[in-house]
Amino acid sequence: MLRYALLRLLGAIPTLLLVIVLAFLMVHAAPGGPFDDERVLPTDVAANIQAAYHLDESLPQQFFRYMSGLLRGDLGPSYRYRDYSVSELIGRGFPISLQLGALAMALALIVGVSAGTLAALRQNKLPDRIVMFFAMTGISIPVFVIAPVLVLLFAVKLHWLPAGWSGVTGPAKFILPVITLALPQIAYIARLTRASMIDILGRDFIRTARAQGLGTATIIRVHALKPAMLPVLSYMGPAIAAIVTGSVVVEEVFGIPGLGQFFVRGAGNRDYTLVLGIVIFYATLIVSLNLVVDVLYGALDPRVRRR
Amino acid sequence: MSFLEVNGLTIAYGGKRVVDDVSFAIDYSESVGLVGESGSGKSQTALALLGLLPEQAEVHGDIVVDGVSVIGASAKQLSRIRARRIGIVFQDSMQALNPYLKIGKQIRQILLWHDLATGDDADARVIRMFERVGLPDPERQFQVYPHELSGGMRQRVMLAAALIAEPDLLIADEPTTALDVTVQAQILELLEELRDNTALLLITHDLGIVAGHCERMLVFESGRLVDAGATTSLFASPGHAHTRALLDAAPRIDSGNAPAPVNGRTILCAEAVEVTYRDGERGQLHAVNGVNLLLREGETLAVVGESGSGKSSLVRAVLGLVPMISGRVVYAGASLEGPVQTRPVAQRRDLQLIFQDPVGALNPQMRVQEIVGEPLLVHEPGLTSSARLDRVRAILVKVGLEDSHLRRYPHQLSGGQAQRIAIARALILEPKVLICDEAVAALDGSVREQVLALLRQVQRESGLSIIFISHDLAVVRSISHRVAVMYMGCLVEVADNEQLFSQPRHPYTKALIDAVPVPDPIVAPKKAALRGEVGSLLHPPSGCVFHPRCDYAKDICKKEQPEAMNVGGSRVACHRAKEIDLTT
Incomplete structure (x- = not known):
């Protein structure tokens, strides 16, 4: 298993390399540069700054300079947040994004799996139809629509929850962003769970468990839950990616100083190193989490384990 | 009164009858063979006895297990009949055992659920049962997944699961059909050896198995019970044309005309x-x-x-x-x-x-x-x-x-x-x-x-x-x-x-x-x-x-x-x- 994990990690290197090259080309292809401002600098000052950050070099030269820094673990300085390195900015933003993402994922799993299981047990009956209605709705509406609607309803109209992040103490500020982020995932996981649970509940070994007299709750807990979770587990990889993407929007809407916000600002400011740093960081994170998912898959399915 | 009494059992799907007005009884400790071709309603009848038919099934008639009616029984009543009164062994042990769960845990769960044993006591009982069904190295088998066992060994595990709660009736639905013939012989022998005073309902298409292991037999033809009686007398003089047809179609290894050798190049x-x-x-x-x-x-x-x-x-x-x-x-x-x-x-x-x-x-x-x-x-x-x-x-x-x-x-x-x-x-x-x-x-x-x-x-x-x-x-x-x-x-x-x-x-x-x-x-x-x-x-x-x-x-x-x-x-x-x- 260890050997398998190591091989997979090695296999991820070309993927990461491709991500870096594409991201590098794309930030540089965007019109403008990090030091273009409304207030036009004198040409000699501008040239000095360009030279200081090596922006006067050719693109391949800049790329190799960046890569050699990367190999030493140096993501470079931020162009716009003066005095901060990209690593420091990631260190500041990521803990907040991580809390947000982990909470959203936990919420999505708990609510999604429960709702999906309930729907499977009451297949084609009222509870099933209600769950599936909301799941369809949740999948259809994008995060950037859900977020303002929730703010409008719970913050502006009802005054139950804070609309933003800054100046709010206590966990209340997490509620709306986490729900916004989790909703599409809840919907997706509920649908997946329902489908795989229906499949598993129709298997012969569930009939055997019923023939042994076990009650429905015990059958779900002991016999059905683990196999029914396998498709959900496979979805965790894409789900993590979706939550990362979602967090970019959510942090902007709620004004949360997480990585997503740095990313959006960085992109707007042509802060090349910051954008690249965050892309590489997230790509590595997603690749590693996918690996964890695969290893867990082996742990859940004894037949995959032996290879 | 018999242990199990079935009266006028009819099972239909969308109005189409797969079991039609079937009545029979099984006494304590007797062995009964249920024979018929595929689609004759044998397995449906077996599932009905345990209340295991799918929701869409339209079931009529009476099934009474030791005075308790199965049709219309509450979940709690059914749970008391299953495993403790009637145990069942299915045909395809690869599908019928949970592939994601160690076999020891699957069987221990039966004891826990029915409050028959707890903790170490339950483990010990499972291991003793594994020993009785002839699993080699029973303590180690506790930790094994079904796919790690051969078909014969898995069927022994099924048997252990069916018998662990000491039922009064064991239903075996084509228990050896997927097995090799020498392993089949071992499993059938084990079945006889273990069942003791447990009554047996053996469902099979193989008249050879019925002849060797059942005192009485029931013959099904497209959902109807067409013939019933002592095995020896039905084999000697079938009461129904279908029984005769089944017997005629059953090849015998010990007699008959072997085709003479051919001398081609x-x-x-x-x-x-x-x-x-x-x-x-x-x-x-x-x-x-x-x-x-x-x-x-x-x-x-x-x-x-x-x-x-x-x-x-x-x-x-x-x-x-x-x-x-x-x-x-x-x-x-x-x-x-x-x-x-x-x-x-x-x-x-x-x-x-x-x-x-x-x-x-x-x-x-x-x-x-x-x-x-x-x-x-x-x-x-x-x-x-x-x-x-x-x-x-x-x-x-x-x-x-x-x-x-x-x-x-x-x-x-x-x-x-x-x-x-x-x-x-x-x-x-x-x-x-x-x-x-x-x-x-x-x-x-x-x-x-x-x-x-x-x-x-x-x-x-x-x-x-x-x-x-x-x-x-x-x-x-x-x-x-x-x-x-x-x-x-x-x-x-x-x-x-x-x-x-x-x-x-x-x-x-x-x-x-x-x-x-x-x-x-x-x-x-x-x-x-x-x-x-x-x-x-x-x-x-x-x-x-x-x-x-x-x-x-x-x-x-x-x-x-x-x-x-x-x-x-x-x-x-x-x-x-x-x-x-x-x-x-």
């Missing part, structure tokens, strides 16, 4: 054929190990053996469907070489194959006329479509089907019809050799007899040579001229039909014959002749591959692989064939 000859497969990182799997075999013109040669014996790999190598590692196959004077795609078209045409699962072997997207006519597109591309259709029509008549079948899809055919289509597809090219790989294994008795009769008729009319691969010795007895017996990739004995069955020379042949249940209650079932199970092909035993299971094995058997030699009328690969007496 050799048409196909395999020399020292060897086939191995790579099994991932676990090594080489020795499927066929130096087999010499010849087929005569116009004869049916049966190749028999249990799963893993290499019988299918052998013929697949002959056909070029799997690569041969070494050896040679000669057909009509020419050597057959390379994978089938590279062989000359004429050679391919002369050797045709039909498979076990008739419906699965036919493309579900194609109509019968396309399926049967397809080989002509390759082998006779010049044929006009109307000429092709005429050929298809003619061959359908030959296999006993009609024009009305031409436009059907495979799912619209019965199993017997689908197998006839498969045969028609093979025969339309007028091959010289037809290879039937378990071709009648999936068919019910009466349909099987019809398909066998068709094969005999085709052979009589066209002098076809047939290689008939089968695990069913009783069928082999009735169809083949000669029989080759394989074990773990080795050919252990070849002889004419009569010779082989009346005087087997190899201990394995003898054990195989003895393990076949005889459909006659007067003939007592023999003691399970073989201990243990077929070993691993990854690490085959040294010397004679059969020695670990052989009662006659001596030192030489462990060291040297036996050469084939002629003893009596048989060709046998056994060091001791000349000295041992197997007639007892």
